[in-house]
Amino acid sequence: MLQNLILNIDAGTIDWSRAQFALTAIYHWLFVPLTLGLAVIMGIAETKYYRTKDEFWKETAKFWQKLFGVNFAMGVATGIILEFEFGTNWSNYSWFVGDIFGAPLAIEGIVAFFMESTFVAVMYFGWKKVSAGFHLASTWLTGLGATISAWWILVANAWMQCPVGCEFNPDTMRNEMVSFAEVALSPFAVSKFCHTVTSSWIIGAIFCVGVSCWYLMKKRHTKLAIESIKIGAGVGLVAALLAGGTGHKSGMDVAEAQPMKLAAMEALYDGGTEQGLKLIEGIEVPYGLSIMATNDPKGYVPGINDLVNGYTTPDGKTEPSVEEKMERGKKAIEALAAYRKAKAEGADESIVNYQLSIINSNMQYFGYGYLKDKTDVIPPVAVNFWAFRVMVGVGCLFILFFAVILAVTYQWPKALFGKRDITALPAWHYWVAIALIPLAYIGSECGWLVAEFGRQPWTIQDMLPTWASVSDLQSSSVMITFFLFLILFSTMLAVEINILLKQIKKGPEV
Amino acid sequence: MPQKFRTIYMAKENFLSKVFHLYYDGFRSMTLGKTLWAIILIKLFIIFVVLKLFFFPNFLKQHADGNEAEYVATQLLNIED
Numbered sequence: 042m043l044q045n046l047i048l049n050i051d052a053g054t055i056d057w058s059r060a061q062f063a064l065t066a067i068y069h070w071l072f073v074p075l076t077l078g079l080a081v082i083m084g085i086a087e088t089k090y091y092r093t094k095d096e097f098w099k100e101t102a103k104f105w106q107k108l109f110g111v112n113f114a115m116g117v118a119t120g121i122i123l124e125f126e127f128g129t130n131w132s133n134y135s136w137f138v139g140d141i142f143g144a145p146l147a148i149e150g151i152v153a154f155f156m157e158s159t160f161v162a163v164m165y166f167g168w169k170k171v172s173a174g175f176h177l178a179s180t181w182l183t184g185l186g187a188t189i190s191a192w193w194i195l196v197a198n199a200w201m202q203c204p205v206g207c208e209f210n211p212d213t214m215r216n217e218m219v220s221f222a223e224v225a226l227s228p229f230a231v232s233k234f235c236h237t238v239t240s241s242w243i244i245g246a247i248f249c250v251g252v253s254c255w256y257l258m259k260k261r262h263t264k265l266a267i268e269s270i271k272i273g274a275g276v277g278l279v280a281a282l283l284a285g286g287t288g289h290k291s292g293m294d295v296a297e298a299q300p301m302k303l304a305a306m307e308a309l310y311d312g313g314t315e316q317g318l319k320l321i322e323g324i325e326v327p328y329g330l331s332i333m334a335t336n337d338p339k340g341y342v343p344g345i346n347d348l349v350n351g352y353t354t355p356d357g358k359t360e361p362s363v364e365e366k367m368e369r370g371k372k373a374i375e376a377l378a379a380y381r382k383a384k385a386e387g388a389d390e391s392i393v394n395y396q397l398s399i400i401n402s403n404m405q406y407f408g409y410g411y412l413k414d415k416t417d418v419i420p421p422v423a424v425n426f427w428a429f430r431v432m433v434g435v436g437c438l439f440i441l442f443f444a445v446i447l448a449v450t451y452q453w454p455k456a457l458f459g460k461r462d463i464t465a466l467p468a469w470h471y472w473v474a475i476a477l478i479p480l481a482y483i484g485s486e487c488g489w490l491v492a493e494f495g496r497q498p499w500t501i502q503d504m505l506p507t508w509a510s511v512s513d514l515q516s517s518s519v520m521i522t523f524f525l526f527l528i529l530f531s532t533m534l535a536v537e538i539n540i541l542l543k544q545i546k547k548g549p550e551v
Numbered sequence: 552m553p554q555k556f557r558t559i560y561m562a563k564e565n566f567l568s569k570v571f572h573l574y575y576d577g578f579r580s581m582t583l584g585k586t587l588w589a590i591i592l593i594k595l596f597i598i599f600v601v602l603k604l605f606f607f608p609n610f611l612k613q614h615a616d617g618n619e620a621e622y623v624a625t626q627l628l629n630i631e632d
Contacts, residue, residue: 107583110584110587111583114587114590115587115590117594117595118594121598121599122602125598125602125603125607126607128607128608128609128610129607129610132611132614132623133623133626135611136620136623137623137627162573162574162577163573165577165584166573166574166577167573167577170569170573170576171573212620213620214619214623215620374627374628377624377628378628381624381628509626509627512610513614514610518606522602522606525606533590533594536590540583540586540587544583
């Protein structure tokens with residue numbers, strides 16, 4: 042008779058822990074992309090100063106560096122809270138995977154953050170202290186430090202989505218890293234990094250363009266606005282195109298490592314070959330999903346029902362049903378319990394090795410042993426479906442927007458834009474650019490909703506579901522800190538927006 | 552002190568002096584930076600002193616008492632008939 046696995050965790054604890062992590066992660070992600078994006082803008086502006094020695098470019102660079110600094114200061118330490126939550130709310134997860142997860146986070150803190158901190162000081166304090174070349178290098182290295190930070194955090198997150206380079210140790214109850222290179226350079230991590238960073242450049246670009254459009258509307262700092270639009274829109278167009286390409290690569294990675302996430306993103310219940318990509322229900326791009334997932338218009342894409350019930354692809358590859366995986370997962374868990382008991386009691390080595398062999402042959406489905414029902418593997422379909430569409434829609438809109446605003450600024454092609462003057466457009470044109478700033482953030486956050494909602498119910502894909510990962514805390518304590526964060530973050534966000542708007546209104550120091 | 556070592560000593564002193572003055576003069580001449588630093592310090596105080604101390608203890612350290620593997624095993628392998 043199979044034994045029932047019951048984890049006596051309050052359901053409220055699980056949901057409040059997830060909600061708290063989501064709140065702090067969303068809040069943290071308000072600051073990071075603008076840091077990464079503005080780093081490129083200010084780097085280009087200062088490079089122009091270095092090359093031309095024109096004081097205009099020095100003041101332009103200093104202006105964007107000022108706004109960078111406000112955002113950087115407000116974003117400092119917002120990520121630390123996430124690490125606190127790992128230790129308090131997600132203790133089983135922290136122990137189970139800490140050997141792997143902890144390494145990239147530690148490297149991020151030691152190497153990347155110190156690099157940023159060192160060079161940001163030279164950037165702000167060193168205008169009259171160091172040579173122009175060293176100052177320029179410091180500005181770019183500040184951005185590079187922030188980007189390297191992003192690399193290590195995304196390595197950690199990519200590992201949650203596609204765990205590689207590790208082996209489970211039944212004695213320590215930990216997954217242990219066996220290949221640092223496999224973890225740090227996993228193809229999933231590389232795609233995720235490229236896509237996340239290029240999408241962050243979009244945020245920096247639209248912020249630059251939006252602020253510049255506000256100056257044009259107010260007939261202030263016209264030259265700074267026009268030149269900044271050229272930089273911002275140029276960076277934005279390149280970034281949006283790169284984000285699209287890297288997004289496609291990420292989609293292929295998801296199709297391979299997390300097919301259920303892809304099925305949820307598409308609300309695809311019954312898969313097959315030659316799958317179209319839904320724009321909305323009823324309208325689809327023929328073959329689009331098959332191409333996105335497999336680079337082949339005839340590629341097989343499994344649906345939610347296929348993944349739950351098991352399927353065989355046209356080329357003969359078989360995927361077991363969730364119920365089969367649950368059986369194997371339960372075997373792994375029971376064998377692990379028996380193994381530990383046998384070792385503790387000093388049982389015969391043959392018994393210990395027998396249990397170990399069962400663990401090893403079923404470990405890849407360990408997490409499935411915690412599922413109560415086969416439908417537990419299905420992530421929230423509606424959230425994934427719409428968040429994906431918002432993200433892609435916003436991305437496509439920005440390709441168009443940046444292309445048009447570049448064309449208007451350069452008045453090219455002359456036949457279409459020759460008579461347009463970027464400084465004399467109707468006010469609503471500028472308001473569109475300004476309104477695109479919050480839309481960019483919405484698109485960016487939707488990307489993370491797809492990534493993290495699509496991963497549900499897993500904290501580590503296939504290894505550990507959320508209810509096995511949380512600490513056995515009272516839900517009320519998690520709820521209290523959730524609302525504490527909500528108040529704290531709302532206050533801090535209001536303060537930052539207030540300071541940013543004041544500095545934008547003040548303008549560059551001429 | 553031999554000339555060679557005096558030159559290295561003075562160069563090192565100069566470099567350290569330059570680094571010191573970079574930060575000293577920089578912090579002294581801050582305007583907006585003073586406000587931002589005040590916000591950073593308040594935020595760090597709230598995060599590390601208030602939140603960490605009172606709301607985010609290390610759960611395993613408190614409950615596992617040095618036997619983390621055993622504690623997590625009990626949590627993850629809780630089996631009933």
